[in-house]
Amino acid sequence: IPNSVSEIRGTDFRDSMLFTQELNGRLSMASLGLATNLWQRFSVGLAVNIYGHGYDRNAHAVFQISGPPDDTVINYRPRTKSSFSGWNFTLGGMLKMDKLRLAAVFKSPFTEGSPLKERMDIRLISDLIVRGIKNPFGGAPSGILLDTRREWILPSILGLGASFQVTDDFLVAADFDIKPFSKAWYKVQTDVFNPTSSFEARDLKWNDINQFRIGGEYYLKVSRFKIPLRAGYRNDPK
Numbered sequence: 560i561p562n563s564v565s566e567i568r569g570t571d572f573r574d575s576m577l578f579t580q581e582l583n584g585r586l587s588m589a590s591l592g593l594a595t596n597l598w599q600r601f602s603v604g605l606a607v608n609i610y611g612h613g614y615d616r617n618a619h620a621v622f623q624i625s626g627p628p629d630d631t632v633i634n635y636r637p638r639t640k641s642s643f644s645g646w647n648f649t650l651g652g653m654l655k656m657d658k659l660r661l662a663a664v665f666k667s668p669f670t671e672g673s674p675l676k677e678r679m680d681i682r683l684i685s686d687l688i689v690r691g692i693k694n695p696f697g698g699a700p701s702g703i704l705l706d707t708r709r710e711w712i713l714p715s716i717l718g719l720g721a722s723f724q725v726t727d728d729f730l731v732a733a734d735f736d737i738k739p740f741s742k743a744w745y746k747v748q749t750d751v752f753n754p755t756s757s758f759e760a761r762d763l764k765w766n767d768i769n770q771f772r773i774g775g776e777y778y779l780k781v782s783r784f785k786i787p788l789r790a791g792y793r794n795d796p797k
Contacts, residue, residue, distance in 0.1 A: 577621040584614025603652045613642035634686040645675035658724040666716040674710035681705040706754050710746040714739045733773040740765040768796040
């Protein structure tokens, strides 16, 4: 079963032109991995990640072209149906000492040779309504159908973590994720009407998303029972 790693749901209202937009979807990842102990204190793991799913963007805009007596309105209904495909790998390792654990994980980038691919089925459809009659000139909506692609070039991600067993009942842990998304960019087709056309680069203007987390766990002894108490902190970069 794919693991949803990013999901977007919402509606954007622009009252000035009677515009609504709904975006539903997710980028999902399924992983196949294995792990082993290289020696008593050091273990490694490797996973291959397969990406899929996509999103469905539906919009609706109403443009009043003229009032009575013609009362002409354009009912614009653009839709984009997107699907993702691609793969990368995750490599991790952990060193176990007496009370200390040190770990690192590396997720490989999406490169120009092996990008995260996106295919978009775009339908830009409009209805012309004159005096309450939909598409009076021919009876069919007008519009453009496009089948175009994008390629996402995304950087590698590095995670570092450590934990320390202060006492038998008290554990502290921290980790730091380095996500240099300022280096991310994507490519679009130079001719959206030609599905075999070449690609050109576009800048995403994203920021780095580095995250720090620290927490602790304390086992409170109550009679014969141990009750775990946990607390932690993390930053939430956007």
